[in-house]
Amino acid sequence: MGDKSSDLVQGTLDMLVLKTLALEAMHGYGITIRIEQMSRGVFRLNAGSLFLAIQRLERDGLIESEWKPTENNRRAKYYALTQKGRKRLDNETREWGRQVAAIARILEAS
Amino acid sequence: MSLLRNVTRGLRSLLRKEQVDQELNEELGTYQEMAAEEKMQDGMSRKDALRAVRLERGSLELTKEVVRSGGWESFVETCWRDLRVASRTLRKSPGFTVVAVLTLALGIGVNTAIFSALNATIFHPLAYENPEQLVMVWGVEPKGCCRHGGMVFSSPNFLDFKDQNRVFEKMAAFDGTEFTITSLENPQRIHAGRVTADFFTLLRARPMLGRTFLPGENEPGRDHAVVLSYGIWQRCFGSNSNVVGQTIRLDANEYAVVGVMPRDFDFSIPSYYGPMDVWVPIVLSRDNSERKHNYLNVLARLNPGVTVRQAQAEANIIAARLRREYSSTTEQSNAPSTTTAETNEHSAVILGAKLEPLRDEIFGDVGLPLLILFGAVGFVLLIACANVANLQLARASARQKEIALRTALGASRGRVARQLITESVLLALVGGALSLLLVFWLIKLLTGLLPAGMPQGTSITIDANVLLYSLMLSLATGLLFGLAPIFQAFSRSPSESLKEGGKTTATGDGGLRLRSLLTVSEIALSMVLLIGAGLLTRTFVGLLNVRPGFETENILTAKVSLPKYSYADSRQQADFYTRLLEAIATLPGVKAAGAVNDLPLGAGRDSDEFTIERRGSKDMSSSTGSSQDRLISPDYFRVMNIPLIKGRTFTKADASSAPPVVIISQSFARRFFPSEDPLGQHITFADPAATAPWPTIVGVVGDVRDLALDADPDIEIYAPYQQNVLPYNPLPYMSLVVRTVGDPSSLTSGALAEIHELDKNLPLPEAEPMTAVYSASISARRFNTLLLSIFAGIATVLAAIGIYGVISYLVTRRTHEIGVRIALGAEARNILTLIVGRGLLLAIFGVVIGLAGALAVTRVLAKMLFGVTTTDPATFVGVSALLIGIVLVACYVPARRAMRVDPMVALRYE
Structure with a gap:
């Protein structure tokens, strides 16, 4: 029952949220489910960490929000990537790839 | 861009808190519903589903708290909440608050006031472009160079x-x-x-x-x-x-x-x-x-x-x-x-040249004393901090339970510390704000007391720099003394505090040890200040006892200037002065009237080179030197009571047509005529090759401290004002000196009226008693001595209050023990020794540390002392005794309370 999100490398949650929203605008719960699905259950997100990340991204102008009805006719806040967010995601993906490759090289060398 | 967005969002959360909260509520509600719905589709009951969601994703309330505390605005909000709590707490103990705020206002106020003086003077950039490139160039005199007096x-x-x-x-x-x-x-x-x-x-x-x-x-x-x-x-x-x-x-x-x-x-x-x-x-x-x-x-x-x-x-x-x-x-x-x-x-x-940066030239005389005073008020503030910390510690034992309760209920140490610090900073800020009233008043006092001629002395004001300084100082002060209660609060575990039920008879001694430490530092700091003040006071008293070589009482002075256009030659000028002096001398209440071009201890002075004719010696060579020179009227020595040692004074007969004469001072005679009689010798200020007759020395008079009370008398030559002996013609102005029977100021209008009697077109001068000239010459020293003494006095009073507080606390805590002792037959004397002994111990510790500190620090005063060394034993011993005496008195009051403890009452306490 541990908080699996703490297993996330520091700062990567922001990147995952951005990635999730890159496909389509989504509400908070949707983001949770999508991340958990895509990680095949390795990451579990609690609400606190998620909404903190969302607040942070929104204040940085990387995502923007809009109240919209859901398919079940509830009102939910949908988040979408801004232009700046998309750029940031590209950068971070590239940087991440570089770092992972580098770490992999080090680990394989030993 | 994003910073701006961050700020506006933050402000929105702060200002439209309800709406933001409601949105968050709704969003989280939807989130929870969606999560629960999914669980319910798997066949769970709604209740179970909600519970499962809470377990899996965290409770709604906690999430809200996490999100709320995520932005910067939550910091502001907590601060605000802490402030409100703090002001409530402080209002609940008005006695403590008033004493603490006043102490802080005093400490911060004196600091800000001295800072404002520095701000207006040596911190003030000179109003010229690249002022650091500006220097004064002085010639070097045979005696060596000195500022404001170099050649x-x-x-x-x-x-x-x-x-x-x-x-x-x-x-x-x-x-x-x-x-x-x-x-x-x-x-x-x-x-x-x-x-x-x-x-x-x-x-x-x-x-x-x-x-x-x-x-x-x-x-x-x-x-x-x-x-x-x-x-x-x-x-x-x-x-x-x-x-x-x-x-x-x-x-x-x-x-x-x-x-x-x-x-x-x-x-x-x-x-x-x-x-x-x-x-x-x-x-x-x-x-x-x-x-x-x-x-x-x-x-x-x-x-x-x-x-x-x-x-x-x-x-x-x-x-x-x-x-x-x-x-x-x-x-x-x-x-x-x-x-x-x-x-x-x-x-x-x-002989040489000496460069002096213009800044030092302008501020050199006030810079060091002001910086020393700045250091002194720093000490005062530290003592004030220690006192307030002491007060807080006394309160902290009573608040131990409250803090323990907060900790037990989940407040983190950081959170409690923040609350306590907020309280301290609030106290300091209120103190700082209040101190501005004091600063306002102190600046008036400072401006009035400032030594004459202090540059920009009148422009000391509370400007933005001063306000900022005061604010920063208040914050720093709050943080400093705020450390004490925090240290105290965490020195014991909460369970211990709760168990004791908040009684003051706590077993832990940490508080008392901390308070003793603070008190010892207070005594040590006051010791340093008192010694500094003691040294300056001894210097000042020593100066007042210096015999200037002339009398200052019952003499009225006035500088009379004659415009060149109506008094063209020195004959006309001399005639005017002669008639004026004759007229004034006959006024009722006047004993004698004289004149001199530059008053001793006044600002003006002339120094010229002379040549002595060595008539007596075989080689006929001459010796030359430079001396102070003054033009005087015949009665000058009589008015000033300067003793004639040899020969005669000037008379009316020494007129412009008579053979030129001069009178020299005793040290002049000693230096240039060590083995011969100066009377009858010849001396000139003119070119030795010139044919004019050389003036004859006709008298020797006593030495006068003409430059300053703390400078050795310079060698001096006096010349009669009717004769043109000196190389310049300073007759355009002469200072009248009038010896009066009673208060010299009472003659002011009478004497000045005589000027208009002779010439209606002359501007009237300002007249002042010679005592004012004398006291203006030591005004800078008076200023430094007075201020340092005031600050040392404040420091000592604060330290005495501090030690009083600690000993009172000790007595309260040991009431039970004292009761037992009395019940077992201890006499009042034993109890007194017990309590006062504790205070004495603290005092001795403080005094010893203070002595060491003073030995290290008083060196900065060296330049301001006269006739006293920086390690003057009398001052050190005297101040130690004084401080220990004060501590004993401060201890005696609570000790008497201890002696009167009724054992029955004390034992019933348990």
Whole structure:
């Protein structure tokens, strides 16, 4: 029952949220489910960490929000990537790839 | 961009808290519903599903708290909440709050006040472009160089110096004089700066109207141009912007107004160069006969990149070259081999040059004392902090339970610490705000007390810098003394505190140890301050006991100036003074009336080179030297009570037609006539080769401390004012000295009326008793001594309160124990010893540490002491005894309470 999100490398949650929203605008719960699905259950997100990340991204102008009805006719806040967010995601993906490759090289060398 | 967004979002959360909260509520509600719905589709009941969601994703309330505390605005919000709690807590204990706030206001107030004085003086940048390049250039006197008294330059020396140097971008010479503006309806006496043409361009000061001087205007015949100061332009010319081009009359001469300087241009140097009303060009001469006539102050601007040290090296070289080149012209060439080393030294035209940065020149005299006072008030503030920390610790034992409860309920240590710090900072801020009232009052006091001639002394105000300083100081103070209760709060585990039920008879001794430590530091700090104040006071008392060599009581003085245009030659001037003195001497209440050009201990002085004719010695060589010289009336010595040691004083018979005579001072006689009778010897200020008769020494009088009470008497020559013995003609002004029967001020109007009786057109001077001149000469010392004593006094009172608090606390805590002791037969005396002994121990610790500190620190006072060493044993012993005595008194009060403990009551406490 541990908080699996703490297993996330520091700062990567922001990147995952951005990635999730890159496909389509989504509400908070949707983001949770999508991340958990895509990680095949390795990451579990609690609400606190998620909404903190969302607040942070929104204040940085990387995502923007809009109240919209859901398919079940509830009102939910949908988040979408801004232009700046998309750029940031590209950068971070590239940087991440570089770092992972580098770490992999080090680990394989030993 | 994103910072702006961050700020606006944050502000929105702060200001429209409800709406933001509601949105968050709704969003999280939806989130929870969606999560629960999914679980319910798997067949869970709604209740189970919600519970599962809470477990999996965290509770709604917690999430809200997490999100809320994510932004910066939550920090502000907590601070606000802490502030409200803090102000509530403080209001609940008004006694503590009032004492703490007042103590802090005192500590912060004295600091801010001294800071405002520094802010207006040495922290204040000089109002010239690149002021660090500006230096004053002084000649070095045979006796060595000293600021404000180094030798000034003669016109040829200045011009040679200027031509030969490569380190100064510009060099300007200036001196001061007085004029009467006669082209106005009411003739006015004004101060005029006589300057070389590049004086203004050197300072890079631009005129507000017109221009400053052109290079050619230092030539004879072209020098009748005048630049007005803003002040006189407003006062006498009605701020008329067409004034440039007009002609005004200064004394009997016409000057064309060429420019007006802006309001903020005020080139003045305390103690010898006051603010000027106008500036006129000075005419310089290269004539070698002028080489010994030293009267020019020299200001220079260093070339960019040249340091004062480099410039000093070059100045030394030039001075040496000038000395080689010209010293021979002033020596008797027939017997150079027999002149002694001393006379050789005296005969030099210029011995060396000393550069002094303009800033030091202006602020040098006030900088060090103010910085020392700044250090002293720093100590006072530390003591105030220690006291408030002590008060807080006393309260903290009572609050131990509250804090323990908070911790038990989940508040983190950081959170509790923040709450406590907020309380301390709030106290400090209130204290700081209140202190501004004190500062306001202190600044008035400071301005009034400031030594005369302190630069920009009147402009001490509370400006933005001062306010900022006060705010920062309050914050820092709050953080500093706020550490004590935090330290105390976490020194014990919460469970322990809760168990004890908040009783003050706690077993832990941490608080008391901390408080003792604080008290010891308070005593040590006060010790240092008291010793500093003690040393200055001893210096000051020593000065008051210095015999100046003349009497100051019952003498009225007034400086009478005669305008050149109506009193053209020295005969007319002397006649005026003679008639005036005769008239005043016959006034009722006047015992005698005399005159002197420069009052002893006053600001003015003249120092000139003389030659002694060695009639008695075989080689007929002469010796030369430089001495103070004063022109006096026959009755001067009688009025001032300066004793005649040998020979006679001047009489009316020493008129301009009579053979010239002088009187010398005792140390003059001792130095130049060690083995012969000075009476009848000849001495001259003129060129020894000239044919005029040499003045004869007719008397020797007692030494006078003419420069300052703390300076040894200089060698001195007096000349009768009717004769032209001295190389200059200072008769345009003389200071009257009138010996009165009673209070000298009562004669002011009577004596001044005599001036108008003789000449209705003369401007009337200010008159003041000689005691005022005397006391003005030590005003700087009085200022320092008084302020340091006040601060030391405040420090001691605070320290006494501190130790009183600690001992009271000790008595309260040990009431039970004392009760038992009394019940078991202890006598009051034993109890007294027990309690006072504890205080004495603290006092001795503090005094010993303070002594060590004082030994290390009083060195900074060295320059301000006179007749006392920095380790004066009497001061050290006396102050130690005084401080221990004060501590004993502070302990005695609570100790008496302890002696009266009723064992029955004390034991029932349990």
